[in-house]
Amino acid sequence: MFAAPITEPMQRSRGEASAALCCGLxxxxxxxxxxxxxxxxxxxxGPNGRDGAPEIVFLNTSGGLTGGDTLSYAVQLGPRARAVATTQTAERAYRSAEGAARVRVTMDVGEGGWLDWLPQETILFDGSRLDRRTVITLGPGAGCLLVESVVLGRAAMGETVRRLALRDWREIRQGGRPVMVExxxxTDRALVTGAAGLAGARAFASVAMIGQGVSDLLDPVRAVLDEPGVTAAASALDGRLMLRMLASDGWPLRRQIARCLAVLRRGQALPRVWQI
Structure with a gap:
């Protein structure tokens, strides 16, 4: 006799974590x-970040994401508060039988405050489906540094990604209007070589810095965009600095990001959970 097929829904992970900081006496x-x-x-x-800012470390104890999982991270900084937020390790999106994993990141920075949002890379495995939305809201005179990096499988393990679906929305708002929307x-079609796809790259990243005077860092950061195996470019306009990177693998991309952050953060050390 054959066992009856399993009809019960599979268990899904749910996670929500948030922290709020403010300046007191x-x-x-x-x-x-x-x-x-x-x-x-x-x-x-102990402080580590810009001007002695504390670190906030998020982690997902489920070990990764698959279809139907939901994860939410949030930070709220009061006026003049500064912090560095990151993730304990790389986030992994595994093969999904149906539906997409959902990640929501919400950061609010009060007047005159500053946030460095420096999550470690997201690794997409073959057949993964991920829907992520990151929104940072800045008060008057506030600023932020945002890093997002994605790696397609683990080259050292011989993994090849042929099927995936990633929807990734990044938005920074200030004064009720968007100053960056990305x-x-x-999808599978982007995994082809040539200008219409990723040109054979296995890893890519975006870095955005919003704040007064960030354009002054354009030439210094361009001077370090020479990591072997990485193609990168930077631009700046109206208090915004943007970097784009394509890499042959996650390791050279991480090295290039670290070198850029050293410039953008004026020599401040990376979060202690990062490993370079």
């Missing part, structure tokens, strides 16, 4: 912390 203090499901938020002791839709 004794300095920066934690005013809110929420953790639910597979998402966790850790605030290591929608990305990546």
């Amino acid at each position: 004794a300095g920066l203090r934690l005013t809110g912390l929420r953790q639910q499901g597979s998402a966790k938020c850790i605030l290591p002791h 929608p990305l839709a990546l």
Whole structure:
């Protein structure tokens, strides 16, 4: 006799983590912390980032994402508050039987504040489906540094990505209007060589910096865009600096990102969870 097919829905992971910081009489203090499901938020002791800003480290204890999973990260900074937010390790999107995994990132930076959002790379495996939306809202005089990098499989493991579906929306708003909107839709057709696709690249990244005087960093950051195996370009206009990178693999891309961040963050160390 044959066993009856399984009809029960498969278990899905749900995760939500958020942190809120504000400036008080004794300095920066934690005013809110929420953790639910597979998402966790850790605030290591001691400053590390820009002007001694604390680190906020998000992690997904489910080990990765597949169709039907949902993950939410949020940071809220009060006026003049500064922080560095990152992820504990690379996020992995695995093959999906049906539906897409959903990730929502919401960051609010109060007047005169600053946020470095420096997540580690997202690794897309063959057959993965990921829908991600990142929205950063800046108050008057606030600024941010945003990094997003994607790696198509692990070259060292001989993995090849032939099927995938990525919808990635990145938006930065200030004064009620968007100052950067970057929608990305990546499907199987983009995995071809040539100008219409990724030109054979296995990894790519975008870096955006919004704030007063960031255009002054354009020439210094262009001077370090020479990592072997990486093609990169930078531009700046009206308080916005943008970088685009294509790489043969995730490791040279990570090295190039680290060198750019050293310039953009004026020599401040990378988050301690990063490994270079």
